[in-house]
Amino acid sequence: xxxxxxxxxxxxxxxxxxxxxxxxxxxxxxxxxxxxxxxxxxxxxxxxxxxxxxxxxxxxxxxxxxxxxxxxxxxxxxxxxxxxxxxxxxxxxxxxxxxxxxxxxxxxxxxxxxxxxxxxxxxxxxxxxxxxxxxxxxxxxxxxxxxxxxxxxxxxxxxxxxxxxxxxxxxxxxxxxxxxxxxxxxxxxxxxxxxxxxxxxxxxxxxxxxxxxxxxxxxxxxxxxxxxxxxxxxxxxxxxxxxxxxxxxxxxxxxxxxxxxxxxxxxxxxxxxxxxxxxxxxxxxxxxxxxxxxxxxxxxxxxxxxxxxxxxxxxxxxxxxxxxxxxxxxxxxxxxxxxxxxxxxxxxxxxxxxxxxxxxxxxxxxxxxxxxxxxxxxxxxxxxxxxxxxxxxxxxxxxxxxxxxxxxxxxxxxxxxxxxxxxxxxxxxxxxxxxxxxxxxxxxxxxxxx
Numbered sequence: 001x002x003x004x005x006x007x008x009x010x011x012x013x014x015x016x017x018x019x020x021x022x023x024x025x026x027x028x029x030x031x032x033x034x035x036x037x038x039x040x041x042x043x044x045x046x047x048x049x050x051x052x053x054x055x056x057x058x059x060x061x062x063x064x065x066x067x068x069x070x071x072x073x074x075x076x077x078x079x080x081x082x083x084x085x086x087x088x089x090x091x092x093x094x095x096x097x098x099x100x101x102x103x104x105x106x107x108x109x110x111x112x113x114x115x116x117x118x119x120x121x122x123x124x125x126x127x128x129x130x131x132x133x134x135x136x137x138x139x140x141x142x143x144x145x146x147x148x149x150x151x152x153x154x155x156x157x158x159x160x161x162x163x164x165x166x167x168x169x170x171x172x173x174x175x176x177x178x179x180x181x182x183x184x185x186x187x188x189x190x191x192x193x194x195x196x197x198x199x200x201x202x203x204x205x206x207x208x209x210x211x212x213x214x215x216x217x218x219x220x221x222x223x224x225x226x227x228x229x230x231x232x233x234x235x236x237x238x239x240x241x242x243x244x245x246x247x248x249x250x251x252x253x254x255x256x257x258x259x260x261x262x263x264x265x266x267x268x269x270x271x272x273x274x275x276x277x278x279x280x281x282x283x284x285x286x287x288x289x290x291x292x293x294x295x296x297x298x299x300x301x302x303x304x305x306x307x308x309x310x311x312x313x314x315x316x317x318x319x320x321x322x323x324x325x326x327x328x329x330x331x332x333x334x335x336x337x338x339x340x341x342x343x344x345x346x347x348x349x350x351x352x353x354x355x356x357x358x359x360x361x362x363x364x365x366x367x368x369x370x371x372x373x374x375x376x377x378x379x380x381x382x383x384x385x386x387x388x389x390x391x392x393x394x395x396x397x398x399x400x401x402x403x404x405x406x407x408x409x410x411x412x413x414x415x416x417x418x419x420x421x422x423x424x425x426x427x428x429x430x431x432x433x434x435x436x437x438x439x440x441x442x443x444x445x446x447x448x449x450x
Contacts (some may be wrong), residue, residue, distance in 0.1 A: 003030040004120050009040045011058050022109045028437040037065040044072050055082035070097045077119050147330050148323035152315040159312045164191040172285040173313030177362030180285040188241040196240025201233050204249035204434030222271025234267050237280035248288035249434050259303045293421045317359040330372040346375050349384035413441045
């Protein structure tokens with residue numbers, strides 16, 4: 001790891017030695033000292049992190065040196081040291097880009113060291129943030145985040161790549177557990193908004209009375225319990241991406257407000273009068289047919305057409321048969337590494353058992369099944385008996401092949417309700433869907449039996 005490089009420019013030998021010695025006590029600092037502005041400028045190619053600059057130099061003014069340093073690289077911080085207590089000079093230097101202006105005194109060592117340490121900490125933090133951003137971007141590289149080699153997944157890669165090249169609104173559809181949020185993150189972290197925030201909101205999980213505040217924010221005192229100003233998700237995602245999951249569950253009244261915010265690119269917090277501009281990309285996801293929801297009066301047609309951009313339909317795992325073993329091996333490797341297990345592997349019997357199952361919970365369910373199998377074997381070979389589908393064996397009965405997707409999904413919900421003794425909360429949690437989805441299925445089932 002390279003050390004923090006500091007250039008000291010001081011024509012007074014005593015001061016130059018004092019500063020060099022003081023700063024050199026820190027082993028993280030690499031010190032280079034110069035007696036003139038010309039010497040400094042001739043060595044700028046070595047890219048210092050900080051320049052400690054004497055204002056009064058024999059060959060040029062501190063202002064001229066500061067200007068040339070900033071022209072060379074604005075990221076180089078410059079701390080000006082001067083015998084002058086002239087406020088106007090200090091203000092001019094700070095306006096020109098100096099990080100600090102320090103007057104020579106007996107406290108100069110402490111003052112300068114404090115300032116340099118502050119810059120060092122900021123620089124170190126900035127490096128960590130950059131490193132994390134690169135790691136996140138690598139994590140959400142298409143081939144790292146969405147695993148598979150099937151034709152349907154290759155088509156998804158192509159659509160994601162298209163989505164990264166512009167700010168077009170994207171709608172990600174697909175069954176629960178197919179990786180809709182992973183697709184949204186892959187788009188964000190490979191787009192020109194990757195340095196901005198990725199803010200995910202599960203619309204169905206927000207209580208109706210809190211949804212408007214969650215999305216658009218509120219001012220202090222806007223309603224009972226509003227004890228402080230709250231920044232909404234649109235503001236939080238400024239210059240980044242706002243991912244609205246389960247958009248089909250959004251209340252009709254809020255759909256109108258959402259449409260206006262998307263069109264005008266501005267929000268007004270609840271209880272406030274000022275307009276706040278927003279600049280965030282919108283990606284929505286749903287496991288519903290939004291056009292069908294429009295026809296049935298449950299989703300606004302104007303909002304539907306406003307969101308209608310690039311559609312990415314995540315394929316269910318049962319249509320990605322050749323990806324099942326690829327994904328399963330990926331989940332084995334990851335789980336063994338996280339838990340310090342010996343590397344496990346599937347027997348042919350276990351692989352065949354996985355390939356006979358329809359995975360109603362899709363990739364998310366496969367991950368849980370694999371992790372449970374590894375835990376049961378403690379990292380040794382995984383046999384067929386270790387592959388546990390729980391109470392869902394019924395779901396891969398060949399008789400379901402003639403069902404529509406809607407009938408299939410409803411069947412899954414009914415079976416999970418049966419598994420949890422009609423406990424809607426428990427079934428919704430395991431399936432990762434909203435209560436309203438289950439209530440709708442029960443209502444349709446009741447109406448169909450009349």
